[in-house]
Amino acid sequence: MTIPWARSPCGRLRRSSAGGRPSTDPSSWSCSHIPSSRSISPPVGVDVIYLGEAESDFPDICRKIISGESVPPVIRGRAVPGEDIPACRGATIGGIVEIGRGCWRGCAFCSPANRVMANRVMRHRPVDDIIKDVQANLEAGQKDIILHSEDFFSYGYRSAGPDQRMILDLVRAVKRQRPKTIDVSHLSLASVYQNQNLLRQVSEIVGVGSDQNHMSAWIGIESGSCRILRMHMPNKARPAEIEDWPEIVRECYSLFAEESWLPVASLVLGLPGERAEDVIKTTELVDSLMDYTGLMLPLFFTTIADTKLGGSKGFSRQDALPEHWQLVGLCLEYNLRHLKKLHRFYQERMTAGFGVHLALRGINLLADIMLSKYIKRMKRGEPPN
Incomplete structure (x- = not known):
């Protein structure tokens, strides 16, 4: 139709x-x-x-x-109030359900943050509206639910910090609808670092380890360089200090491993003003996370019009330093190291039959063999081809 x-x-x-x-x-x-x-x-x-x-x-x-x-x-x-965010009419891709909009941290390359900083407002949908969207998905045959916002721990955010009761009440209400799994789309590492027990409580309500084997969230590491964070993401670590950022990331990864959360992390390469020493800092941070299961996604900086960096030049292959290729090679090595475990985890969310899973295992093995030469080349500081 x-x-x-x-x-x-x-x-x-x-x-x-x-x-x-x-x-x-x-x-x-x-x-x-x-x-x-x-x-x-x-x-x-x-x-x-x-x-x-x-x-x-x-x-x-x-x-x-x-x-x-x-x-x-x-x-x-114009931005709409949270109660005017439209309802789902049926199943959404991945069972994604919007719970709110906006991020107050104001990173220079991010459009949701830019709109919030301009309007001085974050929007949160009423719990009843969220549950109706969850029900619409489940009634249409969707089994898994992803709660979407720029930062899950910002749902109900007040100036004093996350509204823990509001977040936990929301998770309980979603859990009562009996989806097969519950995930969140995005988490701020700074929010997790300051509210570690809140993440543990969310895991307990969802039933991680009993009702589902893991939870996952997209997180933004973006850079391991405090200098770059200070230039383009001065609120990234708040209320902690920018200088604490690498340790914040490592402590959050330790918590994710403890609670069976799978982080999908983004890194932004080529932000304006980035130097070789900044890339090396990011590489060192990624190297310290190699034993934690997840995905590491290095992304070239691309300008978005409605941001503070809207007039800047985007980053391309031709701009890449040897240090950039070394970082990309390390990220690829990280992903291949954890690919088999990720496949086992994500099987509970897949409807594919045994044959498809067998084929995926073969693809994983082939990826190890085929990509190893590119990894070696990039870790020498050379482009893949």
Whole structure:
């Protein structure tokens, strides 16, 4: 039903855009050429850029384009209150359910943080609305639920810190719906570091080790260099000091291992002002985490228009130093080391049959053999090819 419903309006939008096309996602055409987040003009072939949240303004903008009315070339969507975040109409990919929006830490490359810093507001959905979305997923056949926000421990956040009672009440309410597994999409390491017992309580309510074998979350290490954090992420470690960041990361990884949480960590390579010694600091931090199970994802810095670094140059292969390749090689080695264990953990979330799992084991073995030469090359400071 969705495809026929969407095809006609999308076709009218395309025909109404006078040879160009509207864009709702700046990342879909890369913002590396945009001068700044405050002076954006559409690139060739794009008539309208829509930035920000869509619930309040985007439907009306689409109606105007379809009817032939003129609209501004750049539109900034207004943020909606938490209670106005729309409900799920059925199953979502991965059973993802939004619980809130925003992050107060204000990292220079991050658009959710930039919008919160500009509006001075974070949004939290009412528990009843969240549970309705969980029920909609389960009734549509989804078995696993992922609670989504920029930082799970920021749900109900007040100036004094996380609202632990609100977080635990939410987890209990979701658990009562009897999903097969519960995960969270994102966690701030600084929040975990300051609230370690809260993570243990969440694990206990979810039933990690009894009802499900693990929980997982995407975390942002981003850099092991305190100098880079001070430049672009000054609130990253708060309320701890920036200088404590490497130790914060290591202590959180120890806690994750203790509580059977699998961290999926992002690293940002090539942030403006990064030097070889900064990359070495990140490599040293990753090397200290090699024995902890998880995934390590090194990402090249890409500019996003609606951020503090919107006018900066993106990072590319041609910009990479030998130290960058050494870091990427170490991350690949880390991932291959833990791939088999990750596959065993994630089997409880997969509906594939025995044959598929057998094939995946073969692929894991083949990856070890095929990628080893690239790892050796990168760890020498050379590009993979």
